[in-house]
Amino acid sequence: MADGKRRQRDVDGGWGWVIVGCCFMVTVCTRAVTRCISIFFVEFQAEFGADYAATAWIHSLVDCTTMLCAPLGSLVGNRWSCRVSVMLGGLLSSVGLLLSSFSNSLELLYLTMGVLTGLGFALCYTPSIVMVGSYFLQRRALAYGVAMSGSGIGTFVLAPAVQLLIERYSWRGALLLLSAFVSNMCVCGALLRPITAQEQEEQEEEGEKPGLVSLPDAELTLRLREPEDGIKEFRFLLLPDFLCLAVSFLFLASGCSLPFVYLVPYALSAGVPHQQAAFLMSILGVLDIVGNVTFGWLTDRRCLKAYRLACYVLAVAMEGLCCLFVPLLRSFPLLVPFAVLYGYFDGAYVALIPVVTADLVGAPYLSSALGVVYFLHAIPFLLSPPVGGWLVDVTGSYTPTFFLSGAALLTSAVVISAITGIHRCRRHLKASKHNPRPLCLPDQSQRSISSARAT
Template sequence: MTEGEKRSVAPDGGWGWVIIAGCFLTTICTRAITRCISIFFVEFHTHFSSDYSSTAWIPSLVDCTTMLCAPLGSYLANHLSCRVAVMVGGLLSSVGLVLSSFASSLEFLYLSLGILTGLGFALSYTPAISMVGIYFSERKALAYGIAMSGSGIGTVVLAPVVQILIDSYSWRGAVLILGGLVSHLCVCGALMRPLSSNKQSVTPVLADSELTGSADSKTLCEMALSKNKAGENRDKKGCIIIPSLVEYSFLLIPDFLLLSVSFLFLAFGCNVPFVYIVPYSLSIGFSHQLATLLMSVLGVMGIVGNITFGWISDRKFLRRYRVVSYLVAVGLEGLSCLFVPLFRSFPLLLPFVICYGYFDGAYVALLPVVISDTVGPTHLSSALGVVYFLHAIPYLISPPIGGWLLDNTGSYTAVFLLCGSSLICSASVLAVVTVAQCCNRRSFISSISGD
C-alpha cells in the first residue's frame, strides 16, 4: 500500500470526531430548523389569512428544495470540496431566512424560505453527512448516530426557543434570528477537512458484458474501481473508458434501485407528523406551550433513537443485519401513526410522540449506513444525493395533500392514516429487498461451492 493510500484509510477517530461535531451542528442548522418551521405554521396561516393547503406549501418547499438539489451538493463536494459546499450553503440559507423576515405574502415566502433557504440547506446537508462516512468504517453506525442526533437535539432546544422568540419579537423577528443562527454553517464548513490531501481520480472501465449483467451485482462498482487503480484506459476487448459512470455506476446495482422505491414511500410519510403534530395538538385544545412540548419530546426521543440504534447496529453480531434494524424502525414508526386519531388527550398523545420520535431517530441514523453498505463508501456522497433527490417530490406534495385532506374532511384522521400507510409500504418493499438479498447471497455461495 502506498503512502497516499494509507492516508485515505478511514481512521475511525482523530479528526473524524471534529467532522462529527461539524455534521452535528450542520444537522441542527438544517433539519432541526426545517422541523421548527411547523411552529410558524399557525402564525403564517393567521397573518396571511390563507387556507391550510396554501400554508403547507412553505415547509414542503423547504424540504423539497433541500432534497431536489441534493445532487448539486454532492457535485460541489466531489468536484470542489465539502468545505466549499457547506460554506456556500450556509451563506445562501442565511440570506433566505433574513429575506423571509420581510415577507409580504405567502408567494414571497415560497421563494425566500422555500427555494433559497432550501437550496442552501441542500448544499450543506449532503456533503456534511458524506464526510462522516469517509472518516469512519468500523464505528460508522455510531458515528452517524451521534452526528444525526443534532436534528433531535436541535428540535428539543429550538422548539421552545422559537416559540419564545415568536411571543417576544413576532414571527418576523424569530425568522430573522434564525437567519443569524444558520450563518454558523460557514463555521461548520471550515471544519470539513479532506481526509487525504491527494485527490485520487476514479474512472471506471466497463465492458458491455459487465454493464448488462454479473453474478454478484454489488461487485460492479468494485470492478470499476479496481480497473482504475490498475491504470487501464481500455479493457481486454478494447472497450473505451466511460467517464460519465464514475460517480453513478451504483445506479446499476439492483439492490439500490429497490431500496430507492422504499425510500419514495418513506419520504411521502415521514415528514407529515412534523408538519401537523402542532396544529393537531392545538385543534384538540392544547395550549401553545403544551403543543411545543410535544415537539421537544419528539426531538428528545429522536436523539435516543439516533444514538442507541447506532450503537446497537455496530455490534459485531448485528452489523450484517443493519437493513433489518432499519426495516423494523420504519415499520413501527408507520404503525404508530395509524393510532394518532384515537389520541385526543396529552397522556395518550405523549406515548405516540415518544414512539414515533424514537424510531424516526433510528431510521435517520441508519439510512446513510444502509446506503453505504449497499453502494460502498466511495459512492456514498453521490448515492446520498440521488436518494435525497428522490425524497424531493414526496416531500413537496405530502404536506399540501395533508392540508387538502384537512380542508375537505375537517379532520386530521385521513392525514395520519395516509402517513402511516406510506411508512408501512416502505417497510414492506424493504422486506422484499432483504429477502431477495438473502436468496441472492445463498445462490451465489452455492454456485461458488459447486465450482
C-alpha cells in the same frame, strides 16, 4: 512517523470527531430548523389569511428543494470540496431566512424560505454527511448516530425557543434570529478539512508521487476523480438492491414528514395549549437523539452488523404503526407516548440511512449515492404536506392525514422486506446450483441399492 501516527488517529478519531461535531451542527441548522417551520403555521395563516394546504407548501418547498438539490451538493463537494459547498450553503440559507422575515405575501415566502433556504440546506447537508463517512471506518454507525442526533437535539431546543421568540418578537423577529443562527454553518464548513488533501501533503513531504493509490478502498469517499469518471460515479444505479431501496425511500418520504408538519396543529385542535403542543416537538427531538445514538451504537456491534437493514426496516414499520394510532390520542398525556415512540424510531432510521447506503454501494460511491437517495425524497416531500393539508380542509379532520402517513411508512417497510427476501431466495438457489450435492454415494449405500434392485 509522527505524521503517520497522527493520520491514523484522525481515522475513527482525532480530527474525525471535529468533523462529527460540524455535521452535528449542520444537521441542527438544516433538519431541526425545517421541522420547526410548522410552529409558524398558525402565524402565517393569521397574517396572510391562508388555509392549511396553502401554508403547508412552505414546509414542502423547503424539504423538496433540500432533497431535490442534494445531488448538486454532492457535485460541488466532489468537484471542489465539501468545505466550499457547506460555506456557500450556509450563506444562502441565512440570506433566505433573512429575506423571509421581510415577506409581505405567502408567495414571497415560497421563494425565500422555500427555494432559497432549501437550496442552501441542500449544499450543506449531503457534503457534511459524506465527510463523516470519509473519517470513520470501524465506528461509522456510531459516528453517524452522533452526527445525525443534531436533528433531535436541535428540535428539542429550537421548538420551545422558536415559540418563545414568536411570542416575544413576532414571527418576523423569530425568522431574523433564525437567520443569524443558521449562518453558523459557514463556520462549520471552514472546519471540514478534506482528508485527501492531507494525504497528498504527507506523500509529497515523503517524496512520493501524489495520488490515492495508497488509501484503503473504504477511505476513497472523497477521492479525486478524472473527468471521464463522471458517469462511473453512478454505476451503483444498476444494482438491483439499490433500486429496491430507492422504491422503499419513495414511500418513506411520502409519510415521514407529515407527523412533523401536523402534530402541533393536531394537538392545538384537540385543545392542547400552545406551549404543550410545542413541547411535543421537543419530546420528538429528545427521543430522536436517543434513537440516533443507541441504534448507531447497537448496529456497530459485531452481532448486529449483518442485520443493519433489518433494524432499518423495523424502525420504519414501527413509525407507521404509531401514526395509525394518533387519531385516538386527544390529549397531551396521550400524545406524549406517540411523541416518544415516533421520535425514537425516526432517529433510528435516519441514522441508518447513510450506513445502509454505504453497506450497499460501498464507500467510493457514498457521496453520489447519498445525493440520489436524498433526491428521491424531493417529490414526496413536496406533495405530501399539501395533500395532508387538503385532506384536513376537505374532511375537517386530521385522521386521514395520519392514516396516509402510517400507510406510506408501512408500505416502505413491506417493499424493502419483500424484495430483500426475494433476492435472498434467488441467491440461495444460485448457490445450490453452483454447489450441488454429490451424486456418488458411499460404497455401502451403493451395495445396498444394488442388492435391493437384485431382489
